[in-house]
Amino acid sequence: MSKLIMTVDDSASIRQMVGFTLRNAGYEVIEAKDGKDAVSKLSGPIKMVITDLNMPNMDGIELIRQIRANAAYKFIPVIMLTTESQATRKQEGKAAGATGWIVKPFQPEQLLAVVKKVLGFPNCPFARWLRQTSPAMWSNTIRARCGPHP
Amino acid sequence: MQEYTALAREVRERLGRVGSGLARLVQQREDDFLALGAELQDVARRVQDIAADSQKLNHIASGDTVRHILEELVAELDAMQTLCHVDEDAVDLAMLSRARELVQQLSRSIRDYARVVRTLQMLGISTRIESARLGSDGRGFSTLADDVEKLGYKIVEYSGRIMQQAKTLDALAEKAEASTREMHEMQRECAYSVFGSIRDNMDTLHEVAEGSRKASEDVRGHTADIAASMGRIIGSLQFHDIVRQQVEHVEEALADARTGLDGAPDGMADGAADDDGALAEELAVAADICALQQAQLDNARTSFSDAVSTLRRELAAIAASVRGVGQRTGGFSDESCLGEDCGGTAVLDHMERSVAEIAARMLSLAEQGERMGHVMGEVAEMVAQMSVFLEDIEDVGDEIELIALNASIRAAHTGEKGKALGVLASSIQRLSQDAGESTTALATLLREVDGVAGQLKTYATAYLDSSRVSEISGELEGLTHGLREVNGEAARLFAGVGTACAELASRVDHAVEDMGFDAQVAAGLSDAADDVGEMAGMLRERLPASARAAAARRLAAMRDRYTMEQERVLHGRVLGGGHAEAPAGGGEDGYGDNVELF
Numbered sequence: 001m002s003k004l005i006m007t008v009d010d011s012a013s014i015r016q017m018v019g020f021t022l023r024n025a026g027y028e029v030i031e032a033k034d035g036k037d038a039v040s041k042l043s044g045p046i047k048m049v050i051t052d053l054n055m056p057n058m059d060g061i062e063l064i065r066q067i068r069a070n071a072a073y074k075f076i077p078v079i080m081l082t083t084e085s086q087a088t089r090k091q092e093g094k095a096a097g098a099t100g101w102i103v104k105p106f107q108p109e110q111l112l113a114v115v116k117k118v119l120g121f122p123n124c125p126f127a128r129w130l131r132q133t134s135p136a137m138w139s140n141t142i143r144a145r146c147g148p149h150p
Numbered sequence: 151m152q153e154y155t156a157l158a159r160e161v162r163e164r165l166g167r168v169g170s171g172l173a174r175l176v177q178q179r180e181d182d183f184l185a186l187g188a189e190l191q192d193v194a195r196r197v198q199d200i201a202a203d204s205q206k207l208n209h210i211a212s213g214d215t216v217r218h219i220l221e222e223l224v225a226e227l228d229a230m231q232t233l234c235h236v237d238e239d240a241v242d243l244a245m246l247s248r249a250r251e252l253v254q255q256l257s258r259s260i261r262d263y264a265r266v267v268r269t270l271q272m273l274g275i276s277t278r279i280e281s282a283r284l285g286s287d288g289r290g291f292s293t294l295a296d297d298v299e300k301l302g303y304k305i306v307e308y309s310g311r312i313m314q315q316a317k318t319l320d321a322l323a324e325k326a327e328a329s330t331r332e333m334h335e336m337q338r339e340c341a342y343s344v345f346g347s348i349r350d351n352m353d354t355l356h357e358v359a360e361g362s363r364k365a366s367e368d369v370r371g372h373t374a375d376i377a378a379s380m381g382r383i384i385g386s387l388q389f390h391d392i393v394r395q396q397v398e399h400v401e402e403a404l405a406d407a408r409t410g411l412d413g414a415p416d417g418m419a420d421g422a423a424d425d426d427g428a429l430a431e432e433l434a435v436a437a438d439i440c441a442l443q444q445a446q447l448d449n450a451r452t453s454f455s456d457a458v459s460t461l462r463r464e465l466a467a468i469a470a471s472v473r474g475v476g477q478r479t480g481g482f483s484d485e486s487c488l489g490e491d492c493g494g495t496a497v498l499d500h501m502e503r504s505v506a507e508i509a510a511r512m513l514s515l516a517e518q519g520e521r522m523g524h525v526m527g528e529v530a531e532m533v534a535q536m537s538v539f540l541e542d543i544e545d546v547g548d549e550i551e552l553i554a555l556n557a558s559i560r561a562a563h564t565g566e567k568g569k570a571l572g573v574l575a576s577s578i579q580r581l582s583q584d585a586g587e588s589t590t591a592l593a594t595l596l597r598e599v600d601g602v603a604g605q606l607k608t609y610a611t612a613y614l615d616s617s618r619v620s621e622i623s624g625e626l627e628g629l630t631h632g633l634r635e636v637n638g639e640a641a642r643l644f645a646g647v648g649t650a651c652a653e654l655a656s657r658v659d660h661a662v663e664d665m666g667f668d669a670q671v672a673a674g675l676s677d678a679a680d681d682v683g684e685m686a687g688m689l690r691e692r693l694p695a696s697a698r699a700a701a702a703r704r705l706a707a708m709r710d711r712y713t714m715e716q717e718r719v720l721h722g723r724v725l726g727g728g729h730a731e732a733p734a735g736g737g738e739d740g741y742g743d744n745v746e747l748f
Contacts, residue, residue, distance in 0.1 A: 011391035012180060012184055013183045013388070013390045013391055014391045016184060017387055017388055020190070020191050020194070024194060083391075083395055084714070085713075085744075090746065094748045098748060099748060100745065100747040100748055102745050102746075104391065104392055105392065106745075107384070107742070108384050110742050117747065139747070
């Protein structure tokens with residue numbers, strides 16, 4: 001069964017391109033036009049969220065906070081896809097619980113590689129073992145898949 | 151103060167005109183981008199279908215089915231070799247030739263019999279004369295004369311029948327010889343053409359397989375090119391959103407400049423020096439903002455135009471690649487693809503024709519063989535009939551001996567008076583010996599003829615046995631049927647792929663031709679850039695340096711409002727402030743500079 005991914009962007013053309021790229025690779029896609037719309041559609045077997053940062057009604061950072069506050073989606077990967085490239089904004093996103101950050105424009109193979117990585121990675125038992133030897137090794141990517149660090 | 155107030159009013163008005171609807175200029179093109187995106191998705195789906203059909207077609211031309219046909223052809227080779235085998239020793243011809251020789255010898259032998267007949271006739275007359283001379287003593291000799299005469303008639307009759315049969319047989323054997331030669335010629339031709347066809351077909355199959363392998367690689371290359379173009383198009387289509395944001399930021403900046411000027415002149419007392427300085431500073435800020443937005447608008451225009459150029463270029467590349475897929479589908483290299491007789495289906499057509507031709511030749515050979523069999527059978531039958539004369543001829547020999555013996559006995563009984571008849575009896579006895587020799591020779595010939603008949607019958611049976619030919623013909627027909635099915639499927643796919651490629655390429659071409667919205671956007675952005683640039687120049691000429699220095703400090707804070715790295719770089723480039731192009735901060739994961747995983 002294909003995995004369901006939510007794409008959130010106020011630009012219809014970006015939603016279209018993200019959807020096209022993901023659907024072409026066999027994923028199912030649900031679209032939302034801003035953070036608020038995304039929160040209202042956050043139900044069912046959504047495995048990942050790809051969101052813009054600057055959007056009307058609710059921005060991407062707030063959306064991540066809402067997702068992390070929802071027990072059902074607390075650990076799903078959330079990738080920020082934005083024109084924003086400032087380190088402070090990235091740090092803000094990371095702190096809110098973003099799994100990764102992609103600056104627009106994306107190339108399809110980049111997006112798919114990231115999706116594959118965050119949906120397939122990590123091997124949680126191995127990550128937990130690694131965590132024992134290297135306490136710093138508990139990134140948002142690992143947290144998104146394996147839950148809070150042990 | 152009045153000068154700055156009037157200037158501020160003019161600039162505020164112009165900023166309002168330039169900024170109003172600037173972002174909408176890009177925003178309203180979203181439908182064009184969405185339509186292009188939808189078109190792209192449809193093109194991608196069609197390309198996938200075409201590539202799948204193309205690969206299927208190339209697989210048919212080089213895959214299991216054709217390989218199977220190749221193996222089958224090789225297997226049929228031995229069988230066909232046997233059937234088309236030319237009897238280099240031509241035993242059947244030699245046999246027919248021998249039959250004709252025997253017939254000629256028989257004719258000669260029969261002619262020897264004519265001498266016996268003449269002698270018999272003379273002896274019969276002499277016996278009858280002598281019998282008359284002896285009167286009552288020679289009465290028994292008239293019976294002997296009758297026997298001699300009858301025997302002569304019998305020999306004449308037998309000889310005539312044998313001669314008649316020999317003539318017919320010779321004519322038939324001649325016809326059989328001609329047919330056999332024709333048959334041998336057909337076998338030679340069949341062997342040559344069959345092996346030639348097999349060799350050609352094998353070469354063609356290898357050629358098709360190799361061509362298809364290369365074509366598959368090329369199609370894969372074209373589809374990879376298309377996928378790469380799609381990727382670049384997806385990247386370019388995002389520039390609608392990127393440029394829209396950039397222009398929105400310009401609109402916001404121009405609105406800020408306008409707001410700064412809004413607050414200054416009307417609420418200030420005419421002639422106040424502080425107010426004069428403040429207005430000059432606001433105008434200087436507006437000048438810097440205008441200079442900065444000129445750069446941002448130029449950059450936005452370039453980004454937009456580059457993106458649309460990329461769309462055009464990559465769509466044209468897709469159309470070319472789609473045409474490439476169409477041309478490389480079917481298993482031939484471009485060089486050998488001349489005119490209509492092009493593509494794997496043509497090869498399969500050729501193969502089907504060749505195999506059908508082989509089957510037809512085999513059947514023709516079988517029919518000729520059958521005809522030969524009948525002729526041989528007739529010859530054999532006729533030769534066999536001649537052996538019937540053997541008994542008659544042997545009877546003649548026996549009868550002469552009896553007559554000779556009878557003549558000797560009667561001559562002995564007659565005593566001195568029948569001395570002359572004794573001489574006749576001796577002649578008949580000698581004739582009996584001669585006839586016996588001729589009869590033996592004739593019988594020997596006829597026995598040999600009988601042997602030849604047996605062998606010819608064997609050949610006739612072999613020629614008439616067309617079961618193996620029918621079997622191979624059936625197998626070839628099966629092979630042809632298989633080829634026809636493959637060919638039909640290949641032709642359907644070939645036509646489908648060709649049509650789909652032509653349609654799709656033409657559709658993409660039209661999409662490229664219809665793509666003219668960038669000119670309007672570029673012109674709008676260019677006009678706006680010229681406008682704000684002209685304002686910046688005009689303001690800077692009329693404002694004091696002190697006002698411009700203060701404005702520069704205030705604008706440094708504006709940099710933090712940008713979202714895009716490119717905007718910050720341009721800001722630094724236009725207004726100073728030392729913002730170098732900063733590394734994107736990603737790239738460590740190997741996904742690219744614009745990607746960072748936390």
